[in-house]
Amino acid sequence: MPRLAEELGVSAAWLPTDSRFDVTAFDGVWLVPGSPYADDEAVIDALHEVRKGGVPFLGTCGGMQYAVMEFLRFELGQVATHAESDGERDDNAVIALACSLYGKASTVTPVAGSRFAGWSPEPFEGMHFCNYAASPDSVAALATAGVVVGATGDEAGAEVLEFPDHPFYVASMFQPHIGASAGAPIHPLIRAFVSAVHASRR
Numbered sequence: 001m002p003r004l005a006e007e008l009g010v011s012a013a014w015l016p017t018d019s020r021f022d023v024t025a026f027d028g029v030w031l032v033p034g035s036p037y038a039d040d041e042a043v044i045d046a047l048h049e050v051r052k053g054g055v056p057f058l059g060t061c062g063g064m065q066y067a068v069m070e071f072l073r074f075e076l077g078q079v080a081t082h083a084e085s086d087g088e089r090d091d092n093a094v095i096a097l098a099c100s101l102y103g104k105a106s107t108v109t110p111v112a113g114s115r116f117a118g119w120s121p122e123p124f125e126g127m128h129f130c131n132y133a134a135s136p137d138s139v140a141a142l143a144t145a146g147v148v149v150g151a152t153g154d155e156a157g158a159e160v161l162e163f164p165d166h167p168f169y170v171a172s173m174f175q176p177h178i179g180a181s182a183g184a185p186i187h188p189l190i191r192a193f194v195s196a197v198h199a200s201r202r
Helices: 002-008 040-053 062-076 115-119 136-144 188-200
Strands: 029-031 057-060 092-110 124-134 148-153 157-162 169-172
Touching: 002 188, 029 040, 029 062, 040 057, 040 062, 057 062, 057 188, 062 092, 062 124, 062 136, 062 157, 062 169, 092 157, 115 148, 115 157, 115 188, 124 136, 124 157, 136 148, 136 157, 169 188
Parallel strands: 029 057, 057 169
Antiparallel strands: 092 124, 092 148, 148 157, 157 169
């Protein structure tokens, strides 16, 4: 996104998910939509390095789904599969939405007291291109483990997740970048991520 450089002073590089890139070479990682990815296990491994290494992370749509699976696998010892790539199973952590949100705007409501509410306090219409989301049971397990639900939606359930013990590890179902290329204001979530990237630079 050129505006990241123009307005926020960061440069971005796109990398294929099967490239096994070194996450420590970057000041921040944004896992964008596009699942199933070219190499799902490489994505999970990269997310584990990012989370344990304190690298600022933003995951959107598929990025959120895989962040959920990584945490459930490594922190809670669950199998945590994805219904899209693994088929419908009892151990699906990510399941098909009852009503598709592909190409739909839906109200995102920040949860008072969350970090996300500090960046974006009022409900807004968030754009989605998702057919899958973390299951309610997965979200409940995450919450028990200290993950904070930063925003909710009537159709997607948990719209934003804030992971603990990390400077900035946040994931959203809605896609905050949509509209920016057409001149819409850069979403506060992206600005917060970039601020964390700047702060992480040594």
